[in-house]
Amino acid sequence: MNDNQPNILVVRLSSLGDIVLSSPVYKNLKNKWPNSHITLLVKPQFAQVLAGHPDIDHIMVAKKSLWGNIQQIRAGHFTHFLDLHATLKTILMGFFSHIPNRVRYDKNPIARRLYVKFRKTSPVLEKHTLERYLSALKMWDVPIKYTQPELGDWAYKKASMDGKKIGKIGIFQTSFIGDSVLTTPLIQKTARLFPDSKIVVITRPQTQDIFRPMKEVSQIILNEKTGWNKIVGVWKTAKAIKEAHIDILLVPHRSFRSALIAWLSRVPIRIGFTSSEGWFFYTKTVPFSWMIHDAERNLSLLQGIAKEEFKAEKLSLRYAPSAEENVARLMKDFNLEGKTLVGLHPGSAWPTKCWPKEYFVELISRLETELHVQTVIVGGGKKDADLGEKICQLSQGHCANLCGKTSLADLMALMPHFKLFITNDSGPMHIATAFNVPTLAIFGPTTKELGFFPYGHGHRVLEVKSLECRPCALHGGRKCPLGHFKCMREILPQTAFQNAKEMLVENGVIKA
Template identity: 65%
Template sequence: MENKNNKVLVLRLSSLGDIVLLSPVFKNIKAKWPDSKITLLVKEQFAQALAGHPDIDEIMVFKGFIPTLREIRAAHFTHLLDLHSTLRTMLLSLFSGIPNKQRYNKNSLARRLYVKFKMPSPALEKHTLEKYLEALKPWDIPIKYKTPDLNDWKFQAVDLSKKEVQNICIFQTSFLGDSVLTTPLIQKTAKMFPQAKIFVVTRPANVEIFQNLKEVHQVIIDDKRGLGKIFGVFKTAKNIKKCNIDVILVPHRSFRSALIAKLSGVKVRIGFTNSEGRFLFTKTVPFTWMIHDAERNLYLLQGIVNENFKSANLNMQGAGANAEDSVREMIKEAGLEGKTLVGVHPGSVWPTKCWPLENYAKLITRMEKELGVTSVIVGGKADLDLSEQVCRLSDAHPVNFATKTTLTELMALMKHFRLFVTNDSGPMHIATAFGVPTLAIFGPTTKELGFFPYGEGNRVVEVKGLPCRPCALHGGKKCPLGHFKCMKDITVDEVFDTAKEMLNIHNG
């Protein structure tokens, strides 16, 4: 009869984000051996954050090779699972004296061959989590749980009564899209702390996003341009301090953001464990790429309350009466009243995120001639030349609203679109926040990074199986390999067929 009172040691001496992915591993072990004891060996800086997982019985801290090996041997484990597969963990496994040992296949050789000689391998297409779970098969452990859930990690909340929280600050000074994806955090915070005033720190370009949210009491501007990146640190910290903030939540993961939070004097400062300034927070929560950014931000609240968050509601309020009146006038003057409109955003901050202009021109032409819709191009100052080129190349009659709308007016314009076609960009998130069916074209970035168009019915068109994707978190100025296949291999036919399908669904 199988002994279910097993003592299992799991080795993972990596970053916290990687460790968070292990949750399904623990759950599957416990499902097979409910009376087993699971010990997780981690680096010292992650021990506190990982404590409290319902399926982890003990956290063992790595204290150097020899002391740790002694501790392992003294504990008399029955099973060892190496989910790091480095020389150090392999040596710990070798000398551990544990009878049953398994190690996940890191495919180190395949990775080296790809980096050095660009030799692709099917092994590299598997997600790391899949490889972790495969390591359980020799122990005949069924895989019932396949995806991580941050609700598995029960963070110890700050001892702070909701009645004590009068002023909450949310710090987000990143790009437009990141700001839009912070709105569910603001709305959830307001719902959980109805008596509190919510302050938001953001860059000047994104003020309109937050000014139009009824939950926001005040917007504090952090101007990072020029010398403001350095001297603005103290100015912004001083402005936060004036507001008597009780709790500051920092989804932005830069060192500068964490430093400002610290200098502001706010007693409860909560950020992510992979923040460059994580040691400046009073509490950190694990970060993982396995969920959408809008949902991930909500978990910052688990630093102060013990509640579960299953999904984010990305739903922004109206953009304001003045902006809506202005947009209606623009539509009237452009002769667009009564027409089926498709929004198109061919630009991006990052050049490699842009689908070729001639492809957008061909798509716009086909959508007008075959589907009877009119394309409205949107964008900021940086997109003006690009949008004009698309119009010139097109054989249709697109209307170019690039640079003609403020951010608030762009938000008001969204509700007039039947579909929004875009690169991976800030306007993509605005469209989804207003419930516009969104078709996003992804090249250097992938859905797994967590910034895909959020919500049911939205679609991503991308090249599958290209081993160089993703090449960067945000994209780049040029393709590192020089071929730009991630965008060039996406055909007009593929995007058009997807757009047609989405329009038919929406019309139905």
């Protein structure tokens, strides 16, 4: 090929998100050279995903060895080499492939390292990665007409039902327990709006017990997200959704992975949020607002298919009858029958969301000795079980430790037995509110403004509002970024005890 019809190789051996972000690059190249042939060199696991882009003519799968890649590049007789990876490996590929026209994007590695290690800022870091991709094209005098991913990229097509009967509506939620609980109003409302349609839920194995007992749900598709299954699960889940013949897919989960699976499933109408990482994979998007509760945000997805204002109603959950039998056995084994029970959940997937265990110990002691209630620690998994055991040991046996002894369904069946639930910002917090258990939530790195506070009336949130460093993250973190952990340490056991006492009095559990 000559310069009027160049044979272009684009190299991007990074994550799927980075590759999808590069979409405008190919559109601009085709805009300058409509008859050019564009080949994209990517890792093997991404080849199938990327094959549908209308401006990419061929996908070349990267080999393990440097020499193997050089050989296949030489065999392609390319005239232009665009390096969007810019590592030593890809620089050597370009050099030894002897392609005449070679350019690479400037990833500014020194500036990035200085910022990570020493927080030394640089103007070059203010440029988005996509901007730097497009800057490389200027060396070939390619006009920059397209500057962001658009709806037509990656074989994306708008779709509508065109009057066709809606047989099945899918709801995709593969996040944590709390997020799943806050998706149940969306399921219930969808079922009421479309009574003749079946509801299919796509969720994780760990959260399926939230959805299985719901009368509105006719089918559950499981999506595995751990280990090697995290990659394989993309294809398996997309295939399962496709085979379920779903007409509309609502995706409250805002991850790129969820959006990708939705696109691969080829469901005609796919609705997600404008703030989703893979928003361009959806046929419709609705605005995302931090100003409302997450349960109501999820309901707003229905605006893509129904003209109506949506307000979340009271959360409600169901559990399997077998869970009641398990809970009855636990109540008997731990001598909890007939007692006034206060549940506590001291764990979290995020360490910074955990109120100090010594604070829980002091709170338990005061609840037991001053208010004469029976405290019960709950949680799932080995980490929660170990934490519960330590707290019980330090409290000298004043509490019952059910951590690690209940399944998710068991926890739901146990929740109505509590007169009060004291918890970190976590999934069990939302389960408690779904069963109308007065909930006292302790918020540290997260804030109510993120929309995940206890939903409904009669609940309270303890937080240090004066700290300017809050929130430090959407979900919390592994450790306090500033090292002081004041957001939790300044919420004292006395404060929690006083609020717990007031809530028990308000609900007629104890006398003032």
